[in-house]
């Protein structure tokens with residue numbers, strides 16, 4: 001059986017829903033991206049295991065997606081299978097009084113609402129960060145000096161052969177906008193977090209204040225992936241870019257936001273190459289002025 005056909009035959013046999021030659025652009029927050037070989041949804045561990053094993057057998061590269069809010073996807077053909085985690089991966093369950101299990105496919109906003117209703121605090125700083133928990137864990141998403149990793153006690157994963165495992169004492173897996181998952185290629189399937197009791201009204205007020213602040217500082221309605229470059233203990237990328245006089249600089253329809261210099265935005269119709277070119281120009285100009293090399297936080301998917 002042909003390399004391509006065999007993979008899809010096995011997906012079908014496993015009852016996995018998939019689409020071939022899927023145009024990914026509309027699913028990304030940056031609104032770039034061409035056709036991917038395949039987009040599939042895994043609804044439970046059996047489906048994920050079947051997809052992982054078939055991919056290994058037929059040499060197909062999997063890309064595990066969250067909500068595609070931290071990626072810049074190439075406009076060309078992308079020889080990858082995009083996997084979205086749904087069904088059981090969207091479950092949230094209490095584990096004792098202050099701990100919770102959540103699947104990697106749970107949206108951050110849904111998680112925060114669930115915690116607020118149960119008067120569990122800690123993750124308020126995540127208010128307004130789009131995406132799903134798998135993506136948040138992979139990126140150690142956060143704000144105001146905090147990251148989700150500090151609240152995680154266990155991380156459940158599946159490896160490239162379809163075997164499951166758990167990382168205990170999850171905190172050690174994280175640093176600033178980094179987790180071990182960026183290096184080890186494991187699929188995050190779920191997490192356990194420890195929260196603190198806090199009155200729901202306090203949680204609600206803090207999250208509302210954070211969202212108000214974010215909306216006043218960030219171009220949150222623009223097509224983008226949030227902060228484009230990483231900060232450092234000695235500088236914030238936005239300040240360097242602003243001081244280099246780059247706000248408003250553009251390449252095609254990609255622009256350095258005039259509202260927040262660390263947001264590269266798609267003004268509508270920007271191509272992947274426009275954003276990459278703009279990012280390169282920003283890096284060169286910042287290096288020329290400050291001798292500092294900015295590093296992308298956003299992941300390029302080609």
Ligand SMILES: Cc1cc2nc3c(=O)[nH]c(=O)nc-3n(C[C@H](O)[C@H](O)[C@H](O)COP(=O)(O)OP(=O)(O)OC[C@H]3O[C@@H](n4cnc5c(N)ncnc54)[C@H](O)[C@@H]3O)c2cc1C
Nearest residue numbers: 066067068069070131132134135136138141142188225226
């Ligand atoms: C307007 C805006 C504001 C933002 N503000 C912030 C902010 O304040 N702080 C911040 O940290 N980020 C911010 N971001 C960036 C982004 O929202 C976060 O990084 C988010 O956590 C990404 O989650 P996602 O589900 O969209 O992941 P995706 O973009 O889909 O994926 C990101 C990476 O995670 C990997 N991944 C996703 N799920 C899994 C999984 N289950 N197993 C293994 N790998 C996986 C993907 O393969 C990919 O490499 C912002 C983005 C936008 C658009």
